[in-house]
Amino acid sequence: MSLTNKQKQFLKAKAHELKPVILLGGNGLTEGVVAEIEVALNFHELIKVKVPTEDREQKVLIMDAIIRETKAEKVQVIGKTLVLFRQGEDKKIALPRK
Template identity: 50%
Template sequence: MKKLTNNQKKFLRARGHGLKPVVMVGQHGLSESVVAELALTMTKHELLKIKIRTDDKESKQVMIDKIVDVTRAHLVQVIGNVMVIYRAFDEEPQIILPRK
């Protein structure tokens, strides 16, 4: 997976700003049902906003890392308890990233 450039991240942050969180991760962490929901949602959306409900910084970071790993997505941004991830569709991507 090719790393996103700063320009591409900036572009995706702007696109993700108006999105509502589609998936919520509760205090019980990444259950199998949440992982399944993430996998399904990533087939419908290239850019996804996820809300993580936890006050513990370490467990939040573990969840963020696991979500990025499980979805094979790029981490675009984390603000507070909200993260934005991006993974282009395999066929016919909807979001065209800037080249540089």
């Protein structure tokens, strides 16, 4: 599933008020963290993940790995915060048409 620009704008507006649900710790991206992101995506569909690292390249690698492992759509990245969306079976968030 690929998001259109209109759908991304809609999700960005919805994500604006959200606080990060997942905060990566000193151990980085572990299997446990990926599992927690999966649970949060299944429950909320739209989440923020905070990746507190000063190394820009490492941050990009971690964010790419999160997207790849969870099969979620990247809505946007603001600084150290990644906004992810993955629609569940019950479709809690109704996306606008393309």
